Amino acid sequence: MRMLVRLVLGLIVLKAAVANPRFSRQVDLDTYDSANYDEDLNHLHLENHDIDDYEDSVIEIGTLTPPDYSYPVPEASLEEEALEEEEEVPLKPQFIPQGSDGSGVLMGPDTQKEEGLIPTSPTTPQEGTGGFEGSTGSGLPEPDKPDEPEEPEVDRQGMPTCLLCTCLGGSVYCDDLKLDSVPPLPKDTTHFYARYNRITKINKSDFAFMNKLKRIDLTANEITSIDDKAFTGLPELGELVIRENLISQLPALPETMTLIDASHNSISSRGIHKEAFKDMTSLLYLYLTDNSIDYIPVPLPDSLRSLHLQRNNIQMMHEDTFCNLKDFNYIRNALEDIRLDGNPINLSRTPQAYICLPRIPIGDLI
Template sequence: MELRALVVTLLLVPWAGCHAQEWSLFKRTPAGSQEDVAHPNQTHMEAKKPKTKVTRSLDSAQMSADEPDTTPAAVTKDDPELPTCLLCVCLTGSVYCEEVLPDMTAVPPLPKETSYLYARYNHIAKIGNADFADSPTLKRIDLTGNMISEIEDGAFSKLLLLEELALAENRLVRLPMLPPALTTFNANHNQLRTKGLKANAFKKLTKLAYLYLGDNQLEAVPHLPESLRVVHLQNNNITAITDMTFCKGNTTRYLRTKMDVVRLDGNPVGLGVYPNSFICLRTLPIGRYY
């Protein structure tokens, strides 16, 4: 009997110690279970899975907050301002599209309430009636240094606030009707001829102060409004002027007090042949007098 009791004791003690250790582990793991304790490696892997998902979610949120959305949907929104402002610089009321790459061959759609457009030195070839139809707030347009050879007659008809228009260094042979509020018009370095100007092209521009038509192919001086201060007609093909070109030949009391500068240099006309043509001016025109 003593021998049997000893054998039973030797078998029960290790068994009891093992289960006591498992019970101790179970109690020290309040969020776990018996299955968790029995398979600690599996529990560790499963605990990492949701943590990994959260990290990716946070990274994704951080990227969307710090980096611009460059998906095609962002570039093709129904916003007419977006394509132009990706190619050009758009500030409050101003659009700068100078020497755009790839080549800009047409007037770009403009953001609403644009006042100033600078699209110099591009490859724009034509200005159509629809190009500025939705931009009545424009006050200044500069299209210097393009390849414009045609402007449709109604292209500027909606621009009642336009004060400055620059079309220098293009390929124009004729001019359309110009906006009535213009104060400055620059068409230097084109291919304009007198037949390409309407008889009243500038007559109704009662606010026009600066007119630049130098380096063209004009054969005669166009009608000049009373508001003019400066007119450049140098390097054309003007061969003659009359007593009515600048003054009113039927009266010597008329004085043109606003006009300060008249350039006629580089023309084949001899100004000395027409002494009565300048009696109303405060200063003589610049040009050849012999």
């Protein structure tokens, strides 16, 4: 009984499976594979044969010349090729003539290799000719060498001083202008500089009514004479520099002087006023180097610090030149710099003349 039931159930399951579409497709596939197996095998043999034939054909095709395709080239690429061709052009040797900062030799990358470029003659073109010896030249006349322009003569008469000179505040600078006289100065001038000119004379009117003038510097002119009252009307004048001129007489100076420099002139002892410096109670520096002075101009104010008389003609000195023989307690502390070297004087002959000084003068002590 059980066996019968199992048999019936198996038939039912089998029938249902046969009726399932998935089962039918699998049966078709199995049938297709078995039926076409032989065809696929034959087709595979044919393909292998075709591959062999293709390889033979490839070998034959490789020997053929590829087709020539001529496409239009863009203009930009043409320009680049032209530039490359220009860059590849070798430099040609050039001859640089002497006289144009050249050495008169050929220049170029292949100068030494190329034959016939270097001249066999060692001669070089003459400077200024522009060619080789024996050449005919350009045939053009050579321009005349221009002469150096001469310095124009400037008419300084009537020209405003601050246009001719340089005015900075109260200072007027007229250095190296080839002046032959003192120009009219502004009334508020405090410092006047006219160095390295051609001034020959100082007149009284040159500095008249210059109540603020404190310094005058006339170094290195050609002054031969100074009006004796040219500086006496200057109430503020403190410094006068007239060195390197041709002065033979020192003019009268106001008592306000602090510095006098008349070195490198032709001043003699007769050219200095008697007791010219006695009342200058503010005088600090007196420079009379390189003149023709015969003796030290006394009396000297107690304020004096520096006295330069080198290379004059001083032959003797008195014991009271600097000191007071009546007062042995008198000491001149300010006068520390006395220069007498270059004079025919023996300082050892007057030892009492220095007992009031803080330092012995510089000079010949033999």
